[in-house]
Amino acid sequence: xxxxxxxxxxxxxxxxxxxxxxxxxxxxxxxxxxxxxxxxxxxxxxxxxxxxxxxxxxxxxxxxxxxxxxxxxxxxxxxxxxxxxxxxxxxxxxxxxxxxxxxxxxxxxxxxxxxxxxxxxxxxxxxxxxxxxxxxxxxxxxxxxxxxxxxxxxxxxxxxxxxx
Numbered sequence: 001x002x003x004x005x006x007x008x009x010x011x012x013x014x015x016x017x018x019x020x021x022x023x024x025x026x027x028x029x030x031x032x033x034x035x036x037x038x039x040x041x042x043x044x045x046x047x048x049x050x051x052x053x054x055x056x057x058x059x060x061x062x063x064x065x066x067x068x069x070x071x072x073x074x075x076x077x078x079x080x081x082x083x084x085x086x087x088x089x090x091x092x093x094x095x096x097x098x099x100x101x102x103x104x105x106x107x108x109x110x111x112x113x114x115x116x117x118x119x120x121x122x123x124x125x126x127x128x129x130x131x132x133x134x135x136x137x138x139x140x141x142x143x144x145x146x147x148x149x150x151x152x153x154x155x156x157x158x159x160x161x162x163x164x
Contacts, residue, residue, distance in 0.1 A: 002026060003091075006039045008099055014114055014158075021154045022121055029129035029146075033092035037121065045098035060101040061120050063127040065093040095124035115155055122150045 002022045004015050026035055040048070045058035052062060097120060106116035131143035 001034045003034070003036045004039070005036060008039060011039075011099070011117065014117070017158045018118055018121065018154070021150075021158070022125065025122060025125050025150055026128075029125060030092065034090075035125070035128060036091045036094045037097055037124070038094060039097050039099055042098055042100040045096065045101070048096060058098045058101050060098055060105055061124045062096045063093065063124045064096075065128050065130075066090065067092060093128040095121070095128070097121075097124075114158075115151070118155060118158070119147065119151050122147050122154075 002019055004019075007015060026033065042058040045062070046056075048062055049055050049057065049059045052064075053059070097117075099117075102116050102120055103113050105111075105120075106113045109116065111119070126143050126147055131139050131146070133140035133143055
């Protein structure tokens with residue numbers, strides 16, 4: 001199950017269109033788990049990026065995997081629970097998204113904002129599934145291939161439905 005919080009209104013319909021595709025990826029890559037995506041402003045994302053990755057400035061997405069462990073969930077949720085309206089049950093993982101950075105990246109990569117958002121969501125799900133490109137290179141190539149394959153198969157479907 002995929003949920004979204006603090007969604008900018010201009011992206012609500014798009015995320016509704018993406019959701020079944022994202023849930024399919026979650027099911028294939030992770031299993032029957034609950035994941036949550038939370039949209040943040042650049043200031044809050046900068047604070048989280050500095051605290052958790054020791055990097056300056058905002059980033060497009062930060063992914064936290066709890067794996068259903070109460071201890072892991074409590075450690076991070078104490079810090080960021082104010083960002084989430086409510087947790088009805090503990091998520092397996094969460095992705096924190098900064099739409100300002102996603103919009104900037106869309107320009108840099110010559111993508112539409114919609115396609116860049118889809119790419120970032122898929123990217124985060126693959127991190128939730130255990131793929132990594134930043135700290136280990138073991139499966140980075142496979143991760144980016146899967147990301148390209150998923151986005152490549154989903155984008156034409158959602159684009160034709162929304163005329164984006």
